[in-house]
Amino acid sequence: VVINLNNSFSEDEHRAIWGFVERGGSLLVLGDHTDIAGIMHPLNDLLSPVGIRFRFDSGLPVGERWVDCIEILNHPLGDGVENEYQIEISVGATLNVSGDAFPIIVGRYGFSDHGNYLNSEMANLGDYVNNPGEQLGDVVLAAGAFYGKGKVLVFGDTSSFQNLAIPYSYKLVHNVFTWLCSGDGKIVKYSKNIFSILALIVCLAVFLTYLKKEKKVAYLLTLALVLSVLTSAVVNPFLIEREHIGGEDVVYIDISHLERISIESYTSDATTGLMINLARNGYLPLMLNKFDREKISKSKILVLIAPTIPISRDEVYFLKNYMSNGGLIILSAGYQDKTPVSLLLNEFGFNIENIPLGPVPYVEENPEEHQNEPRFVDSWPITKGDGTTADSFYNIEIENKSYDLIMFTKYGLGGLIVIGDSQFLLDKNLESLYDYWPGNILFLKNIIDELKDRGVL
Template sequence: MRKTPFNKTKIPFLTCILAALLLLSAKRLSYTGKLYVTMFVMTIPLVLSIAARDEKAYPVLWFAIAVTGSAMALSLDALSIQYAEILGLNRFISRIVTVLSGRPGVYGPTYLSLDLMLLYTLVCLVIFTLSHQRNPGMLVTYFLIGTASYLTCLLIFAKTLGLDGLGYVPFVLCLAVCFSVLVGFYASSNSYYLVWNPAFRVKGLAGVVIALLLCVVGALPMAVGQIHKSVMFLAAPDVDFEPTSPHDFNDKFRPSFGWLPVYLEGTGYDVSWGEISSQDLSGVQIVVGINVRDNLNEDQQKTLEDFVYHGGSLLVLADHTFYPDESHPFDCVMVPAGIGVSFDSARSILEEGWGRGNLMFSRHPITTNIIDESQTQIGTGASLRVKLPGKPVVVATCGFADAADLMNCNSGYLGDLKYSPGERLGDLVVVAEGSFGRGKVLVFGDTSPFQNGALALSHDFLDNVFSWLSQRRASPSGWLPHFAFVACITASAILAWRATSKAAPRRTALGITILCSLIAAAIAGFILLEIPVSFCAPKKVRFQGATAVVDRSHSPSFSSELWGVRGIGGLYQNILRNQLLPVQMEQFDEEVLYRAETVFIIGAQQSYSSKEIDFLEKYAEDGGRLVIATGWEESRGTRNLAERFGFRVEPVPLGGFHAETTWGVLKFREGWPVSTSRQNAITLVSAWGRPVAVCRQVGQGRVTVVGDSMFLENMNLETLSEVNLANIEFLRSIAF
């Protein structure tokens, strides 16, 4: 077997590999952009080989591997292909794991690393088809070695660590190393031809153009349409739309949606309540059904089917262990759309919740600019059953389907909320979308993102959801993207074959044809994903009502976990009770701030610029209320801001203490003295003769500095089980 000699493309090739790794680690690019740009970068050494007329161009293989990985990821997402479910591989291999480990289990593709196995198989096939001296025996050998490596790793880790919990992580890493080594050995034992002639150049370019046109035709029906911003909520006795009350501290224990219609009206939607009837649905674009229990009669089913089929949008909000027979009143529309609701609870395997990176977001209009699971506020809900033409939108890679407890009817049939052997583990769909005629069906297995307490963090996500649903499609999409995808690959393969079959041996022509088909698949997947996202990008409409902004743009000290120890869910709940909408600001936005009644700055550790300080000063002078909670340890971020208003946090630790005040006994966790140089400053709270909370009038507004960055956090204000009434009353006096 002849090995590829060292050539001049090695240095630019290594440079491109490094550039590709850097691009893959970029945070601002979507995963589709990362894959596509990486594929483009890998064409550079390929072009250099072509320019040098290197007929045994080694870079063609690495370009082909980059294209194969990109095409696989983009195609599976664009076509909503759950390959493991379709082939039944995950259940088959789960049985193998059960036999090996002695513990029953049903695992998703991520836990079984089936994506790596699929990628390895495709790469081996690409190496075989592109190699100069094809050896079917070697292909079979490396495939069998890869399969043996997979089963060996599966045996070792299933027997020792087990795949439960996060035990699959070392299994995946070990498997990735094994496959990388095998691919390296297999690739280095072959040489590769690169055919590049005028005919191929012309027809290859024509193939790319045809691929683009076919995919655009397949994607446009999903993206083009008129916008109708009208929403109708279905009246349901179990759904609470009551407004929040200042003295109702039990509101966080019940699902309440009173602020959702208020928020929608404040962002330009016409909101109504009604039933499924032709009269109520007239002029409505989006129907929202929250925990719908009552079955529809035949007339209502026909009305709903007609509404969605002719372009209406249906938003279904379900919840955990809510439908014992796993049927939904809207199945007349959901089943044709490929979506069903399971009778279980989709839970995170991690005790602290889903955690960063646990939820996987498909490329979709509703996930645009959503990079963190905290922006969705998806919690414990039902897992969804999805089949074509349905599409998973949000998937819990490290979740498990907690079985319902039929004896626990008082708690809604909730199970033990702990993973038990035999429960489905990994790749649980928690948000899915489907098509029915020209209409859209979007199903959530959890209502949490739409509840009052979540709006502070989930409002951008909800903007995406309702913006996408408000767009009425011009024509049915259905299976059109799948047909366009197949037509794109077929056209590219035919043109590539005709261009190369006469200029090269048939075996070489076949390899180039397969490479062109992979390029077409990557292009098709990218376009089918990106066009709907680009055309349906939500136009940001600011909420026109009263708000209170919590600044998160300057590295605050509080946690993004809403009800965590250092979270600020209690603050958000109190903002709602005082009839303001809480808004968590991720980037400094003057328009958002200027509309706010109150602005909270909590333990900011990144300094404010002079321009930002000037704006906040003008904000206060025009009547805004600014509350700064900071200790001396975090004061580097707020020092310049506080000094502009005449305040300074002193480096004298007071620790945790209780202070007798007119509001009651206030609790401080890490107090620091606050000094001031202004005559009109008022000391609100002091300890050991030192002021720890000071305020002063600034123009028509007011600025308050509390020398404790933890004062507004849950443990000091309000948790799910405790309420500090004195601190809450003090908060009301300075902020509302």
């Protein structure tokens, strides 16, 4: 793996790398836009044996982001990647592809913005405008090549592999390393191509021969041709093993129930700050796009933040079994979001009361005096029914009456934490790009430490 190389390898090192690839090894190269830090020429020197080159530009979408603008071509890297948010490419270089090299990820609706060495203070970036002479459409963002018995994969951007992208792009990253370690080499590629061409020629010849004589045969051959194309599209997943992500450090943040959170990083309603804090405490946060029970069963923590699709009774039974086996569920929901999670709350004897407590603590002046305390955005008290054994992890007293805002109940080897605030774990209240609340960061760490002491984590 080579990332943002800013000094060329020596001749001996270069020869050793390509000897490794030729004998069946794989080379993954990650670069960036506009020759930042002088990486373009060393990377292109490294890639000289194959037809892939970094361009002095940045690949930009025609819109604000790559949503609906990017595409993974028919390649194993695309297996299971359902949308652009699972690719996480941002601003990187586009690639020139020639010879036997082939594009894998393209900016279908993107353009090449030429760099400007006079703009060194802004990383040599251009003017973010598609000018005459700059490529518009189908810019190559990732490409591959075969060399000897080995494979080469090049990304013009490092974003997909960065810490804050992994929670979204982990499926793509898994596919990258699985394909690089697979037996899908040059011989396999050419064999598939030759077989496809021969099949197409045979079908076309038979089609033309029988077109006038027997229309039914022509129709059947047309159907067979369509089926062959569809078959070729489903071959790629067989070159990618099912991901084996799991363990005591995996945390899934659910978005399969259309939780009221943003998947745009570092926005006020995002969970970027939560991901950072989980990582600081030794966990690997990942977004859960589908309610995959096998994935959840292999994880340690499942986070639910104000789901809008109701959690079904069948899912509640599964989650009880998950907790019984040692899983921890963190549920963050206010009264206005109680209905979709009511079955889960009722199962454990919890209720979120219709008593709006608002922001806690409520401080109009000098909020920094309270910054080492937990802070809530829109809090509602939690109550427990008779016979429910639960501990209060945080409560406040208003007019001589105590209200529990965070409660925990142990179940089997795991347990359930209920937070009576749909926004408690969001960036606006925990940590964002330019702001953070120390009290919540410390409080989250203290909860994790407490549950470790209790043997839950």
